[in-house]
Amino acid sequence: xxxxxxxxxxxxxxxxxxxxxxxxxxxxxxxxxxxxxxxxxxxxxxxxxxxxxxxxxxxxxxxxxxxxxxxxxxxxxxxxxxxxxxxxxxxxxxxxxxxxxxxxxxxxxxxxxxxxxxxxxxxxxxxxxxxxxxxxxxxxxxxxxxxxxxxxxxxxxxxxxxxxxxxxxxxxxxxxxxxxxxxxxxxxxxxxxxxxxxxxxxxxxxxxxxxxxxxxxxxxxxxxxxxxxxxxxxxxxxxxxxxxxxxxxxxxxxxxxxxxxxxxxxxxxxxxxxxxxxxxxxxxxxxxxxx
Numbered sequence: 089x090x091x092x093x094x095x096x097x098x099x100x101x102x103x104x105x106x107x108x109x110x111x112x113x114x115x116x117x118x119x120x121x122x123x124x125x126x127x128x129x130x131x132x133x134x135x136x137x138x139x140x141x142x143x144x145x146x147x148x149x150x151x152x153x154x155x156x157x158x159x160x161x162x163x164x165x166x167x168x169x170x171x172x173x174x175x176x177x178x179x180x181x182x183x184x185x186x187x188x189x190x191x192x193x194x195x196x197x198x199x200x201x202x203x204x205x206x207x208x209x210x211x212x213x214x215x216x217x218x219x220x221x222x223x224x225x226x227x228x229x230x231x232x233x234x235x236x237x238x239x240x241x242x243x244x245x246x247x248x249x250x251x252x253x254x255x256x257x258x259x260x261x262x263x264x265x266x267x268x269x270x271x272x273x274x275x276x277x278x279x280x281x282x283x284x285x286x287x288x289x290x291x292x293x294x295x296x297x298x299x300x301x302x303x304x305x306x307x308x309x310x311x312x313x314x315x316x317x318x319x320x321x322x323x324x325x326x327x328x329x330x331x332x333x334x335x336x337x338x339x340x341x342x343x344x345x346x347x348x349x350x351x352x353x354x355x356x357x358x359x360x361x362x363x364x365x366x367x368x369x370x371x372x373x374x375x376x377x378x379x
Contacts, residue, residue, distance in 0.1 A: 089132055093165060095125050096158040099137070102126065103155040107144040129154075170208070182211040183365050186222040187235035189288045190252055190330045191354060193313040196235065198376035203369050210365045218288045226359045232366040234357040235373065237292070246355040250377035254293075254350040255331045256343045259323035264341035271346040272328075276302040281325040283316055284309045293328070296349040 094115075102111030102122075112122030130137050137151035147155060187196050192214075200212060217225065219240045225231040226244055235249065236242075256275050258264045263278055282304075283290045307325045310316050313333055320327035321339050334340055344350070354377070356370050 091129075091132075091158075091161075093162065095129055096162060098122060098125055099129060099151075100155055100158050100162065102138070102145065103147055103151070106146070108138075180210060180363070180365060182213045183233065183363070183369055184225075184231040185212055185214045185233050185235075185366075185369065186217045186225055186231045187214070188219060188222070188237065189216055189283075189313065190333070191235040192216055193330070193333050195250065195332070195354070195373065195376050198379065199369070199372040202375065203372040206372075207365070207368060210368070212369065216288070218291065223357065226357055229359055229361060232359050232362045233369060236355050236357045238353045238355050242357060244360065245358045249354040249356045249373060250332065252330050252332060252352050252354045254328050254345055254352070255334070256326055256328055256345060257317070257320050257334050257340045258326045258343075259321060260339050260341050262323060262341060263326060264343045267341075267343045269344045269346050272297070272350075273302055275326060275328070275345070276304040278304075279307050279325040280304045281316055281319045281327050282306045282309045283313070284311055287311070289313075289330075293349075 098111055098115050098117065101114045102108050105111050105114065108122055108126060109119055112119050115122065117125075126138065133150060133154065135150045136148050137154055138145040139148060185196070196214065200214070203210075204212065215231075217234075219236040222231065222234040222236050223240050223242045223244070226234050227242070236246070237252065256264060256270055264270070285291075308319070310319065313329060316327050317329060317334060317337065317340075319325065320329075321337065328345070331342065331344075334342055356373060358366065358370070
């Protein structure tokens with residue numbers, strides 16, 4: 089026997105709703121059309137599939153078997169469509185996203201995961217850039233969307249995205265135990281672990297601390313926030329990191345900095361001619377920021 093996929097979709101909806109009327113509404117069909125399709129399925133099967141009652145329908149044993157297998161067939165069809173679609177070449181230019189290292193740690197990967205899964209027709213090129221560079225690329229039309237910090241003036245369209253304030257972290261029960269806040273000048277008196285000199289966060293802090301800030305002792309510097317947080321959690325030293333990166337880690341003591349420069353936020357920044365696909369990606373970044 090040959091089954092029409094739309095008929096199977098309708099039948100699974102009728103089975104789920106317990107009503108041909110409700111199933112027709114979900115499938116955007118008229119009731120006569122839906123009823124005719126169900127009768128044709130029963131004629132093809134050669135057995136009744138539904139027991140029709142005053143307030144809806146119930147599945148016969150044959151109908152329950154058909155509904156179960158139909159759901160499996162439809163799910164497999166969806167997997168088949170997605171597998172074939174993954175080989176298609178996008179007909180649009182990739183979205184060009186620029187963001188700093190802090191956003192790259194969690195925010196951007198979470199947003200990309202949902203966006204790429206839900207929009208197989210779009211590709212995304214991602215570059216890590218400091219805010220000042222991101223703004224220049226967006227202004228020049230060389231990027232479509234950026235996650236920037238709120239301390240760089242721009243005439244481009246921006247909108248609030250997420251808090252990105254910095255905190256000091258250390259091994260639970262260690263130096264920071266019981267502290268509600270701490271100044272950078274005191275933090276610098278303790279052994280630290282940090283990001284390497286080329287990281288956007290390190291460069292951003294150096295600009296705000298200036299040449300007269302106390303020189304800390306770094307036991308080691310590493311290239312990624314993940315490595316930095318791992319070392320701080322293990323007790324290798326204190327670390328200064330974005331709070332969003334560590335809020336869910338129970339094995340750390342987290343202490344806000346007293347210094348005004350530690351309070352900062354992420355903004356979404358759009359190029360003047362950002363494509364509609366960039367706005368779709370922006371909605372996923374907002375969702376990731378609010379998760």
